[in-house]
Structure formats: C-alpha cells, structure tokens
Amino acid sequence: MFPHRLERAPMLLLIEDKISDKDLKKVAEDFDGYVKVVVDVDREILTAGGKQHVEGEELLLQGGSRQDNLWGGGLDLETGEIDFDSMINLRPNQDNSSREVLNQKLREKITEIVQKLLV
Numbered sequence: 001m002f003p004h005r006l007e008r009a010p011m012l013l014l015i016e017d018k019i020s021d022k023d024l025k026k027v028a029e030d031f032d033g034y035v036k037v038v039v040d041v042d043r044e045i046l047t048a049g050g051k052q053h054v055e056g057e058e059l060l061l062q063g064g065s066r067q068d069n070l071w072g073g074g075l076d077l078e079t080g081e082i083d084f085d086s087m088i089n090l091r092p093n094q095d096n097s098s099r100e101v102l103n104q105k106l107r108e109k110i111t112e113i114v115q116k117l118l119v
Contacts, residue, residue: 009051010030010031010049010050010051011026011027011029011030011049011050012047012048012049012050012055012056012059013027013047013048013049014045014047014059014060014063015045015046015047015048015117015118016045016117017117018116018117018118019048019117019118024048024077024118025077027048027049028077030049030051033076033077033078034074034075034076034077035048035049035074035075035077035118036048036049036050036052036053036056036072036073036074036086037056037072037073037074037075037114037118038053038056038057038059038060038070038071038072038086038088039070039071039072039073039110039113039114040060040065040069040070041069041070041071041106041109041110041113042065042066042069043064043065043069044113044116045060045065045113045117046113046114046117046118047059047060048075048118052087053072053086053087053088054087054088056072057070057072057088068091068094070088071084071086071088071089071101071106071110072084072085072086072087072088072089073085073086073089073101073110073114074086075114075118075119080119082110082111082114082115084100084101084107084110085099085100086099087099089101
C-alpha cells in the first residue's frame with residue numbers, strides 16, 4: 001500500500017477590514033501568488049482564497065449577502081492586477097452573459113473594494 005499524502009484545503013477568509021500583508025501572502029500561497037476573491041459590492045466586504053469562487057460565495061450568502069451583489073475575480077500579488085473572471089459571474093438575468101464582469105461601473109466598484117481591503 002502506498003502512503004497517502006493529505007492535502008489541506010485552501011485557506012478561505014471573510015474580510016471586512018483591511019487584511020495584513022502577512023495574511024494576504026498566506027492566502028496567496030495556495031495559487032502561487034494569486035488570490036481568488038468574491039466581492040459583495042453592496043456591503044463592501046469580500047472573501048479571499050478558497051479552491052473555487054463558489055466557496056466564497058457560499059460563505060457570504062450564509063453571512064447575509066444577497067446573490068445579485070456577489071461578483072468573483074482575483075488578485076495577482078506580483079503584478080497587482082485585478083481580474084473579473086469567475087463562473088459565478090454568468091448572470092444573463094443581470095445583463096452579464098460572460099464569466100467576465102462586463103459592466104464598467106461594477107468593475108470600478110469591485111476594484112475599489114479589493115484595493116481597500118487587500119492592497
């Protein structure tokens with residue numbers, strides 16, 4: 001019988017106030033310097049980390065967020081680039097027929113929240 005390696009689950013944090021650089025780097029270890037985020041654009045909070053965006057989405061929904069306010073993306077710590085790509089963004093009923101957030105004002109709001117809490 002071969003030894004089995006137990007893999008730990010990626011860290012997932014609910015962030016309501018600015019995260020420390022140390023904690024941000026720890027979350028980013030799971031994806032080599034990239035952090036998945038799900039942003040509640042109404043409450044101006046987010047989740048950072050997790051294996052899939054849906055995990056952050058579930059955590060926010062359990063905490064009282066509304067589905068139509070949650071948008072997924074990510075932050076590359078090396079370049080500082082924020083992306084707006086996630087399966088949870090596919091919302092034809094909200095005029096978003098892509099994995100990418102298409103609305104420019106919504107992108108600006110997401111960027112503002114990510115920069116306030118993570119950067």
